[in-house]
Amino acid sequence: MNNLKIIKPDWVVPSNVYALQTVRNFNLKKKSNHTSKKELSNRYGLKFLNSNEIILNQMHSNISIELPSSERNADAAYTTKKKVICSVRTADCMPLLMTDEEGSFVSAMHAGWRGLSSGIIENTVKKINFKGEPIIWIGPHISQESFEVGGEVKDIFLKNDPTTEVAFDHGANGKYFLSMRRAAQIKLQKLGIKNISFMKDFCTYSNPEQFFSYRRDASSERMTSLIWIE
Template identity: 40%
Template structure:
């Protein structure tokens, strides 16, 4: 196994994906080993080596567009953005241009990849609970002309058995979408504590936005320590990349 995951969805043949694991890099603990995040206090030389290795390992056609992610709802159009001064602040990226690698970094938050049925546009979104609640998926979908023609794939994130949150998170989601309550389960013996299902929350929001084809899910970055980084499990740790592009 080379540590490269691919989205399992019926996308057009010229839509390509690559999702990294923590395997086959050169970073040392607590970032061992394929850390692709430059903002987590890892040795920048090792991060750059990892990024170059990832590009070869995943057969990316070009260097990914690395974002400065801030748990926002901003989605940048890569065909118009200026990365000459470094990373652009956004939590999602969209493109209609071939060989532009839209990329988000995660380590428990939910990466969501998008394409249209015709294979003319792709996008990647970083959906932590705040961004998901505030509408990062909807802001990403706004770049597509018809949400009913969009496919979405849910990548590796913290699973519903491991993601414990408080009343504030529950209330925030219900305020936006009352049906979100079904994605929360009370934690026995802990008043005001809930286990949240990020995958179900994302599906509910995507369905409400008109997306009919939703795939993926079922991972858990927290429990699958051998393959995935988890911020909630480890605190100081690396980041994984979810990439999508057109050929």
């Protein structure tokens, strides 16, 4: 793919399901209207991506939409249609890709702490008519060791789901360290989803050579997580 380094999720899915995770050298900005010549070149590295990827206007919400759709204000998308690419962009937030054992649908979710606490995972899962056991892959995001949050963040999580308390470790001065991966795992397991794969060396903050990190760099660059049915 034009020597671009792209990660293929390490999971077992049906042969009709394709998924990719971009890294630093696949330079996509947060907003689609900031596309540079380099970015366009990178996009065409994935051939039909430029015309088939539907870019969401991510808002850190719990809104999930079915594609194809004219709606763009959402933080998760799912589809049962072939060659319709569900994608999300992240640079510390957690991307989740989902399908099932039958390959009957695909979904991409953008879960920062706001979306994670307010139910982006639950809202997406509950909208989908599974034909087989669901399968999840969690991509690169900021690790617990690097993600210090205030007590108000913990309060929001516990108000919506008290069982997520185990996703927090105490820090200094009333701060906490949040494991978004643990919080997501708790929510997925409560929904009956057991087949969950995690990316190794996933921390965006502590891997500057491989990943963008908004908390580290305060830049607009993002990685993209994509999934589609062939």
